[in-house]
Amino acid sequence: MTEALRVTNLSKTFPRAGGLFAGARPGVRAVRPVSFAVETGETLGIVGESGCGKSTFARMLVGLLPPSGGEIEIEGRRLDNADPARFGKMIQYVFQDPISSLNPRKTIRQILEAPLRLLHGMGRAERDARIAEIFDSVHLRPEFLDRYPHEFSGGQAQRIGIARALAAAPRILVLDEPVSALDVSVQAQVLNLLARLKDDFGLTYLFISHDLAVVEAVSDRVLVLYFGAVVEIGRAESIFKRPRHPYTRLLADSAPVVGRPLRAPEQRGSELPDPLDPPPGCAFAGRCPRATDLCRTEEPRLRPMEEDQLAACHHPFED
Numbered sequence: 322m323t324e325a326l327r328v329t330n331l332s333k334t335f336p337r338a339g340g341l342f343a344g345a346r347p348g349v350r351a352v353r354p355v356s357f358a359v360e361t362g363e364t365l366g367i368v369g370e371s372g373c374g375k376s377t378f379a380r381m382l383v384g385l386l387p388p389s390g391g392e393i394e395i396e397g398r399r400l401d402n403a404d405p406a407r408f409g410k411m412i413q414y415v416f417q418d419p420i421s422s423l424n425p426r427k428t429i430r431q432i433l434e435a436p437l438r439l440l441h442g443m444g445r446a447e448r449d450a451r452i453a454e455i456f457d458s459v460h461l462r463p464e465f466l467d468r469y470p471h472e473f474s475g476g477q478a479q480r481i482g483i484a485r486a487l488a489a490a491p492r493i494l495v496l497d498e499p500v501s502a503l504d505v506s507v508q509a510q511v512l513n514l515l516a517r518l519k520d521d522f523g524l525t526y527l528f529i530s531h532d533l534a535v536v537e538a539v540s541d542r543v544l545v546l547y548f549g550a551v552v553e554i555g556r557a558e559s560i561f562k563r564p565r566h567p568y569t570r571l572l573a574d575s576a577p578v579v580g581r582p583l584r585a586p587e588q589r590g591s592e593l594p595d596p597l598d599p600p601p602g603c604a605f606a607g608r609c610p611r612a613t614d615l616c617r618t619e620e621p622r623l624r625p626m627e628e629d630q631l632a633a634c635h636h637p638f639e640d
C-alpha cells in the first residue's frame with residue numbers, strides 16, 4: 322500500500338470579526354491541529370455535526386483556504402498554497418450542491434474544458450477526446466455537453482460535478498456531502514458510480530457527511546470531528562460497533578437511518594460550545610455522561626486505544 326495523503330498538524334483559526342481590539346483577541350479555532358494519513362484506494366469518512374469544522378477542513382485540503390498551520394502532502398510531496406495548479410492536479414473537490422457549484426453561463430463542455438486547458442495545457446483534439454471519455458465514465462449522453470447546468474436534474478448535475486473534478490485527473494477527491502441534496506433512490510446510483518470510478522481511476526476518497534448510514538456504507542476508516550478536533554479515528558466497523566469515545570458512541574447508538582441528520586437523541590437541543598469562548602478541558606465534557614474534573618480542566622490528546630483506532634478521551638469505553 323502506498324500513502325496517498327498525509328496531513329500534519331493542519332489547523333485554521335479565523336480572526337475575530339470587527340470591533341476595536343478584535344485583532345488582539347483570540348479568533349475562532351475552526352480546525353485544531355489535525356494529523357492523519359490515507360492509503361491509496363482508501364475511503365476515509367469524515368463525520369461531525371454542523372459547525373464542527375468539516376467545510377473549513379475540506380477547503381484547506383483542496384487549496385481553497387490557506388491553513389493557519391501545518392502541512393498537506395500528496396504521494397510524498399508537500400503542497401503549497403502558492404501553487405494552486407499543483408493542488409488542482411492532485412486533489413479535487415466535489416460540492417454538495419452540484420447545480421449552484423457550476424457556472425450557470427457556461428455549457429457543460431466549457432466547464433469540463435477549463436481544467437484540461439488550464440491544468441494540463443491540452444489542445445482542442447485532446448480535450449475533446451478526454452471529455453468524451455470522462456462523460457462516458459459518468460454515464461452521461463454526449464449531447465448533454467452543449468447544455469447549461471440548470472437543464473439537469475440533481476443526480477445528473479452531481480455526475481457533471483464529479484466529471485468536472487475528474488477532468489483535472491486528480492489522485493484524490495474530497496467529496497463534501499456529495500449525495501445529501503439528492504433523493505434516496507438517486508443517492509444509491511451516485512454512490513455506486515463513485516465506487517466504480519474509484520476503482521477505474523485508482524482514486525482515494527475523503528468522504529464528508531453528516532449521514533452516518535452513508536458513511537458506514539462507503540468508508541474503510543472513519544474520522545470523527547467534534548468542535549474542530551479529531552475525537553476518534555479507526556476502521557469503519559470498529560468506529561460504529563466498538564466506539565471508544567463517548568461522543569462517537571452517542572452517534573453510533575442512534576441507529577443509522579439513511580438521510581437522518583447526525584445528532585444523537587440525547588443531544589437534541591444541546592449545542593456545541595461557544596467557539597469564541599471555548600471550555601478549558603475536553604470540548605465534549607459538558608455533554609458527556611462520563612466527564613470528571615480532569616475532563617473539565619485538561620484537554621485529552623488523541624492516543625491509540627488498540628491497533629488502528631485512536632481516541633481523544635480521558636475515560637474511553639473498553640470492551
Ligand SMILES: Nc1ncnc2c1ncn2[C@@H]1O[C@H](COP(=O)(O)OP(=O)(O)OP(=O)(O)O)[C@@H](O)[C@H]1O
Nearest residue numbers: 335349351369370371372373374375376377378596
Ligand atoms: N470565514 C469564517 N470566519 C469566521 N469563522 C468562521 C468562518 N468560517 C467558519 N467559521 C467558524 O468555524 C467553525 C467551523 O465551521 P465550518 O463551516 O467549517 O463547520 P461545518 O462542520 O462545515 O458546518 P456545516 O456542516 O454547517 O457547514 C464554526 O464555528 C464557524 O462559525
